[in-house]
Amino acid sequence: MTDNQETQPDVSQFCPKGDVLVIGEQILGDLQPVTLELLGAGRILADKMGQPLKCLIMGHNLGDIPQRLIEYGADEVFVADSPELHVYRTLPYRRVVCDFLDSLSAPPHTCLLGSTTTGRDLAPRIAAHFETGLTADCTELDIGPYEHKSKVDPTKIGLYPNCLYAIRPSFGESLKARILGPWKNPQMATTRPGVMVPNKQDPNRQGKITPIPVNLKQEDFRLIVADTVREISKGVKLTEADVIVAGGFGLGGPEGFDLLRELAAQFENSAVAASRKVVDLGWIPYQHQVGQTGKTVRPKLYIAAGISGAIQHRVGMSKSGIIIAINKDPDSPIFKFAHHGIVGDCNQVISEMIKQLKAVKSGKGVEAVVGSH
């Protein structure tokens, strides 16, 4: 065994400092909030290394989006504009990103995308193409040193001063793992929507806007998008409600929502919400959906009736003030993050809750309707 202290190889070539690149996301001209969040997180990483923050945005007729990206923290915005990029499609978008990265004299140090249905579709293809590391669904990002000691590959032993720390929950959220990919730039990560904090928009911020070429090939058109349907919310003020009463599959049918509406009516500034499953079943319109592909809400009180608490639902509501969950299954995942759990049939529990709240309002008090022991 050689003494590694003496003969330590030079590992500085592995992940030298470089740009931080955010791959932005818009759907039909609607700039996605996760992109602004990534610019906030990316700005911190770039400043830590003393490097510029860049952003690549793809689409067609993007209007003021590039300028807005600058106002939210980008130093330079690269714009790929083509009718073929109007809606997201894996292969054309992949082609533009790969060509763009290939055209650079040095790869960015870090490349970030959102953990959205688009980001999680695109990022793995880019990482596989460049054979570089990608960490999914991060909740924290940082830059820091890493000392590699494993002797499996002696050429890699050494101190890496500027690694991307990609931190994410693992094993069903009970552990946090710090994942590194220091062997190669770009080091890639996707981050969960709603987690990173965007900077305040600064209309005076200056930056450069650079168009980039789009050269698609025949094989990029093997898949076509026939229709993109976005059910933009109108009328339901979920994001502004103080109290949300939400229902899931455990309600047993659309009638369950009548009861939830009656419960919601007992509260000031309240709204009714739902899980995706019951929206898909047509029990209630999409505008009421909370979660990864619905709305992110943060009410003071969230009552979840017959909702299992799947991760895609949780990410949309876990920051609520008080979470009361009603579920007949005591092992339901929702009880892992709710504050109060009631084990029982949700329709019975909700009816009882309405009864008691009405009693409170009429001044009778809960005692009047609940027999003493």
Added chain:
Amino acid sequence: MSSGLNIFVLVKQVPDQGSKAGINPDGTIDRAKAKRMLNPFDRFALQAALHAKKNYGGKVSAISMGPPPAVEILLECLEHGVDDAYLLSDRRLAASDTLATAFALFKTVAHVGKPDLVFCGLQTTDGDTAQVGPQLAERMGLPQITYCEDFSIEGNKVHGRRIIEGGYQKVVSEMPLLITVANSYHPLEYKSFRGAWRVQRLARNEEELKKYIHTVDLDLVGADPERTGLKGSPTIVAATEKVGEIGGNCRMHEGQSIDHLVKDVVKETNLAQFMTV
């Protein structure tokens, strides 16, 4: 397409986190002791593959990479009606990240044949990345439909519906194609009596079983070991840390009559503070 579709479904065996067995105090998993199961997301992929076969004709092969006990989930797939199965098992695969896994699976797929359709689960409950499917598609040079909730096939074209933020997309793709199936797809049907019986009979005869479950290693599928395992993985887990459950401890109310359960919660959370006056 008279000869029918060649359909692959990729499945992984994962630790059963519902069971307390093999969960270390620090939150990590002792894979030798943990209970094992078919990745729950792969049940939707399996159902999609079986639907494709039932509605459009063809053959389904299940493919998995993992240690020898993963044979259990391949038996389960056979019970549900897949035609044959392949297990890539090799010590040199230990510590593979998604890129290394996708590479090894790519080589295995090429060894098995030329698929028209490859189905993957949306994600695994242990890796939890949703990356292996698209990375495999990249290696194979295929188009992909991720987050696919439903699909139908007309001629050589697959019509699919995929989830996006705030809605959905309808897409049409040529085959060959890779699809990752969302958990809003139809749940896996119960195994048929015939399927279960067939597998029971097979399992009694090792020689006979080998005709249906093929175990392969890196040399056989021609995968460069340098590109798999720890060496072929661009990412490493540098540190793990136990975190408390989000939102802290849930105060459980159960076992009493409903009026009392509700009364306790109404009082403890002071629900009256949120009420209309």
